[in-house]
Amino acid sequence: MTDLTSFIAGLPKAELHVHHVGSASPRIVAELAARHEGSSPVPADPELLAKYFEFRDFAHFIEVYLSVVDLIRDDEDVRLLTYEIGRELGRQNVRYAELTVTPYSSVRRGIAAKAFCEAIEDARTAAARDFGVDLRWCFDIPGEGGLPAADQTLRIALDERPDGLISFGLGGPEIGVPRQQFKPYFDQARAAGLHSVPHAGETTGPETIWDAIRELGAERIGHGISAAQDEQLMAYLAEHQIPLEVCPTSNLRTRAVADLDEHPIGRLIAAGVPVSVNSDDPPMFGTTLEQEYATAARLLNLDATGVAGLARTAVRHSFRTADGKATLLAEIDAYAAAQR
Numbered sequence: 001m002t003d004l005t006s007f008i009a010g011l012p013k014a015e016l017h018v019h020h021v022g023s024a025s026p027r028i029v030a031e032l033a034a035r036h037e038g039s040s041p042v043p044a045d046p047e048l049l050a051k052y053f054e055f056r057d058f059a060h061f062i063e064v065y066l067s068v069v070d071l072i073r074d075d076e077d078v079r080l081l082t083y084e085i086g087r088e089l090g091r092q093n094v095r096y097a098e099l100t101v102t103p104y105s106s107v108r109r110g111i112a113a114k115a116f117c118e119a120i121e122d123a124r125t126a127a128a129r130d131f132g133v134d135l136r137w138c139f140d141i142p143g144e145g146g147l148p149a150a151d152q153t154l155r156i157a158l159d160e161r162p163d164g165l166i167s168f169g170l171g172g173p174e175i176g177v178p179r180q181q182f183k184p185y186f187d188q189a190r191a192a193g194l195h196s197v198p199h200a201g202e203t204t205g206p207e208t209i210w211d212a213i214r215e216l217g218a219e220r221i222g223h224g225i226s227a228a229q230d231e232q233l234m235a236y237l238a239e240h241q242i243p244l245e246v247c248p249t250s251n252l253r254t255r256a257v258a259d260l261d262e263h264p265i266g267r268l269i270a271a272g273v274p275v276s277v278n279s280d281d282p283p284m285f286g287t288t289l290e291q292e293y294a295t296a297a298r299l300l301n302l303d304a305t306g307v308a309g310l311a312r313t314a315v316r317h318s319f320r321t322a323d324g325k326a327t328l329l330a331e332i333d334a335y336a337a338a339q340r
């Protein structure tokens, strides 16, 4: 039996909560910073960049995140970033990923919506061909952009409708950004067949999660960790099988939790809440999906069988086709059996 680290490395995985720009590796950020030399506070040097990715609080994280968004200035940057994300996911044996993409931020930067969508679709085709990674898109509203951002994000989703688009989300800060105002946009996105996957309960309490369910028709919740403060909400999530996309290291690095050993993931699972493990913005948080699995294994006291269960759970919570799920579940089972 190989050790858990190598078991995790080889395990076929699915990722459901990982942000497009938030996945820009230090190498890609350096390349983009060099392309736009001198016009960005983002350091090109990897050492300085690691320091730059240390956050005082969540608001500071969003500020840093937006400074990296600012580096993506044309469709070539979009194509490079997305293809390289595919490479990194393939390196970790991620077979399927639902990437949260924020077209509003790039269109505001002057990249035409059509060119943006063509660039991510080109990269999706190339990542499947070159790395065996099946990418899908969640288009998310950056909450700090308010209703103008919601309107533009919905327009792009419905007018451009790239082949990989499967869901509609809401990210950015929750404090001061109530979920209810986005109901008309989620209603239209859902009517058009997109799955609803807003962030909620990351930096605010359980009421934000209730709002995401009642007002936005959430089928899954980004983070949702404050559900652990509300027994009734956890029972509801368990009964209606509404999964949480939990990102442990993100919560630590944005100060959403003070200490990993206090992370509520164990309490949520013990209450029957469906939970997948994800990386969110891996290079910004100095982590990878593999490391998130190792962290979850430590927090939940999992052996290899338990870790394979994390991968299976992510596949089951995904919006992949039934055939696509069956194929990946079979691959996970075959891998786990071969490692015994």
Ligand SMILES: O=c1[nH]cnc2c1ncn2[C@@H]1O[C@H](CO)[C@@H](O)[C@H]1O
Residues within 6 Å of the ligand: 019, 022, 062, 065, 066, 100, 102, 140, 141, 142, 143, 144, 170, 171, 172, 173, 199, 202, 250, 280, 281
């Ligand atoms: O963990 C996170 N929580 C909320 N928003 C996030 C997170 N990671 C990345 N973003 C992204 O920050 C962008 C700017 O507001 C948003 O688009 C949001 O998707």
